[in-house]
Amino acid sequence: MGLTKTEIFSEQQNEVAVFAKAFAHPSRVAILQHLFKMDTCVCGDLVIEIGLAQPTISQHLKELKQLGLIKGNIEGTSVCYCIDLENWNKMKKVLNEFFDQDIAEKGNCC
Amino acid sequence: MGLTKTEIFSEQQNEVAVFAKAFAHPSRVAILQHLFKMDTCVCGDLVIEIGLAQPTISQHLKELKQLGLIKGNIEGTSVCYCIDLENWNKMKKVLNEFFDQDIAEKGNCC
DNA sequence: TTGATTCATTGCAATATTACGATAGACTAT
DNA sequence: ATAGTCTATCGTAATATTGCAATGAATCAA
Numbered sequence: 001m002g003l004t005k006t007e008i009f010s011e012q013q014n015e016v017a018v019f020a021k022a023f024a025h026p027s028r029v030a031i032l033q034h035l036f037k038m039d040t041c042v043c044g045d046l047v048i049e050i051g052l053a054q055p056t057i058s059q060h061l062k063e064l065k066q067l068g069l070i071k072g073n074i075e076g077t078s079v080c081y082c083i084d085l086e087n088w089n090k091m092k093k094v095l096n097e098f099f100d101q102d103i104a105e106k107g108n109c110c
Numbered sequence: 111m112g113l114t115k116t117e118i119f120s121e122q123q124n125e126v127a128v129f130a131k132a133f134a135h136p137s138r139v140a141i142l143q144h145l146f147k148m149d150t151c152v153c154g155d156l157v158i159e160i161g162l163a164q165p166t167i168s169q170h171l172k173e174l175k176q177l178g179l180i181k182g183n184i185e186g187t188s189v190c191y192c193i194d195l196e197n198w199n200k201m202k203k204v205l206n207e208f209f210d211q212d213i214a215e216k217g218n219c220c
Numbered sequence: 221t222t223g224a225t226t227c228a229t230t231g232c233a234a235t236a237t238t239a240c241g242a243t244a245g246a247c248t249a250t
Numbered sequence: 251a252t253a254g255t256c257t258a259t260c261g262t263a264a265t266a267t268t269g270c271a272a273t274g275a276a277t278c279a280a
Contacts (some may be wrong), residue, residue, distance in 0.1 A: 008161050009136035012151045023130035026119035029208070036211040044256060051118045053240050058258055077256050079246045092209050098139070099202050101146040153227055163270050168228060187226050187277045
């Protein structure tokens with residue numbers, strides 16, 4: 001059906017999934033990497049850098065912004081996008097807690 | 111179009127995206143958490159635990175298996191699934207390298 | 221063999237995601 | 251005002267993902 005049954009999962013499980021979705025596409029990975037590399041970022045940069053159409057980039061930026069991973073300030077006619085470190089670190093914490101579950105002394109059955 | 115243009119991205123960017131996709135759905139997050147919790151895991155367990163239909167769970171398990179994050183051994187009539195630690199650690203390394211890009215002394219323009 | 225159990229596969233329906241052309245809105249420069 | 255630049259939004263087309271009923275394949279128990 002394509003309809004995720006979010007209500008049957010825990011809040012943490014949904015949070016991991018929502019954050020992971022941000023990186024689940026190479027366009028967004030590339031956008032974030034570029035934002036890390038640069039000091040000041042404009043959408044136009046990204047269109048040239050990444051090689052997708054401007055509306056496509058704009059759409060990906062919107063998703064990242066809604067997740068809180070980036071923020072954008074209007075600067076004259078262009079928009080300055082950059083990483084929102086506070087939320088970025090929160091995301092890292094949530095995902096790393098998931099990655100680092102207790103796996104130490106487990107009888108490996110397989 | 112829904113067709114990801116993987117060819118315009120770097121290998122690393124695609125790798126991050128592919129791994130992230132594994133966690134981009136709460137079902138798979140829940141499955142992995144359950145596999146961590148248990149010592150010996152069977153698909154039937156997961157159907158009861160998670161509350162989705164058996165074919166749905168089976169499909170998610172297949173994806174995780176194809177990615178190499180879990181492995182499954184046939185054990186009589188049931189199948190023993192568990193985390194593949196080697197690939198799990200590789201995934202952690204790939205994603206953490208992405209998460210921990212140089213962000214230290216950046217002039218925050220926003 | 222027959223029936224029960226367990227998991228995989230197939231086929232389908234519905235929603236989600238990705239991409240882009242066209243267009244609109246906001247600002248700048250002339 | 252007018253033209254040019256930059257970004258957002260709308261509408262649309264195509265692919266991807268999710269979920270499940272039905273079915274199949276393999277094993278075990280009697």
